[in-house]
Amino acid sequence: MAEVKFFGSADMPLEMHKVRIIQKLNLLPIDERLKAISEAGNNTFLLKNREVFLDMLTDSGTNAMSDRQLAAMMTADDSYAGSETFYRLEAKIREVFDTKYYLPAHQGRACENILAQTLITKPGMIVPMNYHFTTAKAHISRFGAEIAEIVGDEGLEAKSSNPFKGNLDPEKLNALIKERKEDIAFVRIEAGTNLIGGQPVSMANFKEISAICRREGLILVVDASLLADNLYFIKTREEEYKDVPISDIMREIGSLSDIIYFSARKLGCARGGGICLHRDDLMERIRELIPLYEGFLTYGGMSVREMEALTVGLDETLDMDMIAQAPQFIKHMVDELSALDIPVVTPAGGLGCHLNAGEFLDHLPQNKYPSGALATALYIVSGIRGMERGTLSEQRNPDGTEPLAHMELLRLALPRRVFTLSQIKYAIDRINWLYQNRRLIGGLNFVEEPRILRFFFGRLKPDSDWQIKLTEKFKEDFGESL
């Protein structure tokens, strides 16, 4: 995205693309929104798309595709084994990450399943990481290991000026190695930490953690699902990388890791994923599971059309105009909300704008699920669908106790190149109204609570008639407006 200065107004993000295909949106009246969220068990995952105005649930599989990606999909070469499409993708991955092997998988969590199964080799193992992602943790726990979250202390502070709050703390890693080296299955760095505000990892940190892993003979696994945003932050926030081409930054991350896996629903703006690696021994162990769970080694559960789109999508990730769009829009939203004194995670990260629900609803305890309650309230007053990233997204301990999340966030994802600035301004306006009326928002209780990944299909109900009162206040203030 070009650095364009404005003459008559404050600087703002300027799209370096134009919209050529559109999808009509629907904004239901507020009474219908209230009914819809109640029927969805107060879980935004269970809303139907036709009930949603701005879908800020996730960036997963919802990024806008380019004309070049769509064109490439038409030239896909289909076959069970050995398609040209696969070899084009494999060559692109080799070019961008400089890794020797690429094992395809149908999405990010499929890679996590396979890696956990391969690398967790005995009971009682531990996986140190900057921070967990829900599906990564679920697979690691499923194979009997525990996770150790050793992000730097500031990573868990909502407000900060640290430009790399996603960094893994090297001292905490060294301490853990001293104590339990034999139990460490692998070390995981998540580029652009999903659950703590899309906060990036610096190249200096990648280097330091890689050096520790090499010294100790530990396997370093990088989750590159959110790498596009992280690349932008390395280039714009790390002085010595300001003039380094994105392609060199990506290859450097490739050279520092043993294994890189990714969700192509995010990285590459397509659908699919895969595991990229250097070592022959690891490749042979992991390869066995691909045909078992994913499909033959030249498609891994992906359609050839998606593989073609991914090849082009990875190529476009090397373009600063492309990777800057989401972080710049997110920054605009974060800056505007901060100016209104609305609590948001700072500095602005990748993936989306994160409302600090803990502070927004400081009258609610965590076991009333403030992030989930805020998600329902925002949907009711705006038709915007966000995602709870707090205690609801946690999983109960084996003894049934409920861990409270480190942070209570409502994530408003900005899928790449999807929303216009006026839609962002609408979101800011409705969040502002909601903040002024925040004391009307009450809590939620579970009525159906699944054992695993409960946030996906759990059902809840409000702990009073607060949603009705919120709706009445909206009508008082906005009259007939949608």
Ligand SMILES: Cc1ncc(COP(=O)(O)O)c(C=O)c1O
């Ligand atoms: C950091 C991270 N890792 C892994 C995944 C899992 O990827 P997928 O949704 O393709 O299974 C996600 C998805 O949101 C993610 O954000």
